[in-house]
Amino acid sequence: MRAMVIDDSRAMRMILKRIVTKLNFEAVEAGDGKEALDLLADMTEVPEVALIDWNMPNMNGLEFVTKVRADPRLREMTLVMVTTESEQSQIVRALAAGAHEYVIKPFTEGAMIEKLALLGLVPTGANS
Amino acid sequence: MSVEVEVDENDLAEMVEQVWESYLDPEGVSPLMQTYDENQPSEVHSSVSITGSWNGHVVYASSRAAAQRAAAAFLAMELDEVSEEDISDTLGELANIVGGNVKAMLPPGAQLSLPQVVLAPEASARFPNTERISGVYGLWEGEPVSISMWQSSTDTKEEGA
Numbered sequence: 568m569r570a571m572v573i574d575d576s577r578a579m580r581m582i583l584k585r586i587v588t589k590l591n592f593e594a595v596e597a598g599d600g601k602e603a604l605d606l607l608a609d610m611t612e613v614p615e616v617a618l619i620d621w622n623m624p625n626m627n628g629l630e631f632v633t634k635v636r637a638d639p640r641l642r643e644m645t646l647v648m649v650t651t652e653s654e655q656s657q658i659v660r661a662l663a664a665g666a667h668e669y670v671i672k673p674f675t676e677g678a679m680i681e682k683l684a685l686l687g688l689v690p691t692g693a694n695s
Numbered sequence: 696m697s698v699e700v701e702v703d704e705n706d707l708a709e710m711v712e713q714v715w716e717s718y719l720d721p722e723g724v725s726p727l728m729q730t731y732d733e734n735q736p737s738e739v740h741s742s743v744s745i746t747g748s749w750n751g752h753v754v755y756a757s758s759r760a761a762a763q764r765a766a767a768a769f770l771a772m773e774l775d776e777v778s779e780e781d782i783s784d785t786l787g788e789l790a791n792i793v794g795g796n797v798k799a800m801l802p803p804g805a806q807l808s809l810p811q812v813v814l815a816p817e818a819s820a821r822f823p824n825t826e827r828i829s830g831v832y833g834l835w836e837g838e839p840v841s842i843s844m845w846q847s848s849t850d851t852k853e854e855g856a
Contacts, residue, residue: 576788585771604757651798672795
């Protein structure tokens with residue numbers, strides 16, 4: 568299985584990559600939404616999940632989600648916003664645009680794994 | 696625009712605790728011990744600006760040693776493996792996380808900037824026309840760390856008017 572980690576912070580990408588690698592995902596990194604779309608265009612196999620920051624230069628997370636949802640080839644990819652944008656209105660915007668779930672920074676490793684389990688991407692109890 | 700600031704030191708302290716629990720001290724063995732000394736020195740700092748319903752900055756400042764330790768914890772590295780880029784990246788993300796959570800507590804209509812990182816003391820990069828309105832000041836394994844909020848004086852004047 569493959570996971571795409573999209574965040575302009577290399578530190579946050581490393582944290583997320585560490586978590587998903589532990590769950591047996593192969594991690595692909597992108598520094599913003601534009602870079603992620605470029606990478607996806609070259610992939611023959613679409614990642615099962617994308618973990619997406621909101622505030623990024625060039626193309627933010629919300630724009631990325633909107634673009635992905637408009638592309639039938641990427642329809643099966645699960646989209647999780649991983650962001651500090653924690654206002655209810657922002658969460659609603661992201662979900663309305665097509666994100667499946669929302670994780671607010673700061674998050675613990677356990678919380679992230681539980682969220683992925685909730686989405687059916689890892690077995691329940693993978694955290695224990 | 697004028698708003699009442701609804702983020703106090705207790706709110707900031709709670710956010711800081713979450714950051715430590717999530718990234719800097721997941722084992723819960725070295726929390727930030729508050730000193731309440733707003734004049735403690737810093738050697739590096741990062742900040743995010745908030746504009747809109749509230750205007751100002753959220754600043755994360757620390758000693759270089761504390762920044763190096765933060766980067767090592769964040770990136771799961773040994774202290775001596777940490778590069779300047781690692782420190783810069785980690786400080787930026789810490790400001791982003793705290794700033795984003797502060798923004799969530801402000802009235803709707805606020806926007807968060809991308810983080811700025813300066814590997815120099817907070818005092819060397821002043822924020823013009825601002826006033827420090829809140830902060831958490833402490834020692835992390837003996838090294839100074841602070842998280843502070845600086846409000847634009849335009850807002851402050853309007854509130855006082």
